[in-house]
Amino acid sequence: MTRLLKFLGFPWTIRTRLSLLYAGAFFVAGVALIVAIYLYLGVVLDRQFSIRLVNDAAPGAEGQMGAPGVLPPRELMDEAGRISVLVRQARLNTLDTMLMVSLALVGFLTVLAGLIGWLVAGQALRPLRDITATARRVADRSLHERIALDGPKDEIRDLADTLDQMLERLDRSFDSQRRFVANASHELRTPLTITRTLIEVALLEAGADDKLRQLGTTLLAVNQRHEKLTDGLLTLASSEQRGDFHPVGLSDIAGHLVTELRPIADKAGVRLETALQPGMVEGDAFLIERLIQNLLENAIQYNLGENGWVRVSTAVSGKAVELTVENTGPVVPGYEVPGLFEPFRRLASTERLAGTGRAPITRGAGLGLSIVRSVAQTHGGAAEATPREDGGLVVQVRFPAAGSHLGNIEPQTRHPPSP
CATH class of the missing domain: 3.30.565.10 (Histidine kinase-like ATPase, C-terminal domain)
Known part of the structure; x- marks a missing residue:
């Protein structure tokens, strides 16, 4: 059933599953009730027709019955057989009519139960949709927003409160990380900038000393590489934090x-x-x-x-x-x-x-x-x-x-x- 619904493109959501569950439970209960009524009605009809046959046939048959062991007249036996056939036919017609009407009614009520289940499930799942919408906004924008779900203290309210506590911890953690990145940016870049300045000044004062100039050029290249590495690490850390x-x-x-x-x-x-x-x-x-x-x-x-x-x-x-x-x-x-x-x-x-x-x-x-x-x-x-x-x-x-x-x-x- 699940694969068929997915193949047909039907939205296989919790609301859909709950609606189908409501309708399925109602259908099973209805079928069980029909089976019980069908069996009970069959027994009742047998008893009712048997009693009626005895009451209707007794006055006419009383004077025609012979002594024990003597068969009644053929006319009376033929009449009883025809009545028995009619009784069985009437019983089957009654049971079939009841069964067809009951199944049609159960089918209609099953569809109605599915629609009612859809509405009830939507109302029950509305807090979850609010939680999902808030979580999506928090993920897309910032961690400062909270769900703050109102309503009775139930399982959904506990879930919302737990998510709010998690968002609070994440917000504090990301704020701490942002402050660390800002402080590290200043603390790491400043000494590298000072070192680069000192090397450049030393190169200007080196004059014609080739060895000193070569050493200064090498140190300057190494310092530039460290600056680029530091800048890249800080940018990589900053890129993982979504701002405005x-x-x-x-x-x-x-x-x-x-x-x-x-x-x-x-x-x-x-x-x-x-x-x-x-x-x-x-x-x-x-x-x-x-x-x-x-x-x-x-x-x-x-x-x-x-x-x-x-x-x-x-x-x-x-x-x-x-x-x-x-x-x-x-x-x-x-x-x-x-x-x-x-x-x-x-x-x-x-x-x-x-x-x-x-x-x-x-x-x-x-x-x-x-x-x-x-x-x-x-x-x-x-x-x-x-x-x-x-x-x-x-x-x-x-x-x-x-x-x-x-x-x-x-x-x-x-x-x-x-x-």
Whole structure:
């Protein structure tokens, strides 16, 4: 029955199951009652007709009965046989009529019981719908809202109070984590900034001392790498905390970052191409900007040394807005693609970098695509990567469009076109 309802597209909800349970219980009880009445009525009819036959036949048969062992006349026996047949036929007709009427009535009342059960179940499950709606709003917006369910102290009220207590603990935990991220951001970035400043001053005062300048340059590169690692870790931690989202233009942010990174791409010998269609998403502008920046920097850095290109496009697809970053570069094995979204994971072969020694992009720590996936999931979207046959990657990020009220978006398989 369950499979049949699912096959027919019937909503197999708790309300549906309760309604069917009410109707089924009523049907079983009705059938049991009909069987009991049918059997009892058969016995009653047998008794009633037997008594009536005796009373009706006794006066006429009294003077015609012979002595014991003597059969009554044939006319009297024929009349009794006909009466017996008529009695049996009348009994069967009565029972059949009762059975047909009772079954039709039970069928009608079963449907009526299902409708009444649907209404009663809807009324009983209304608090659960309120709890679900509040939990969905809390998951989409913030943890400050509470269910605060009114009504009698029953099982549903206990569930709502338990969820409120859980939300309270989660709210305090996330607030503590946000404060930790803010404090860590200040405490970690400040000494690294001071160290970078000291190294830069030391390089200015080094003069013509080649060994000292080489040491300072190496320390400066290491410090920049630590700064980028710290910034990536803090961004990754911040991306997992959903704040207040606002409508932002995905194409506007992508176009702004392409303009900013074009000089770096030109210096690395990489051509930037765009195909941006307007699309609004609900989100944090800083996190979305960081997502696109990571994709563009990776696409520029891990590219061909000559005649490389990066193609950035945005498009609206149904109730989703898609961002696609496609680039040339080294051939990426398909089995290595899922690991690219894990923290601190890089391709084993990254020796061919665009404009090696020319592009002012510090080699990352393997957090770029991890941040991309985390930001996409925080916004209810999804990120996926597909290797190109000629080398390079196609990374696609899908966000719910602003006002679409979608849930999490699953990644879709995409076959990139050849350039």
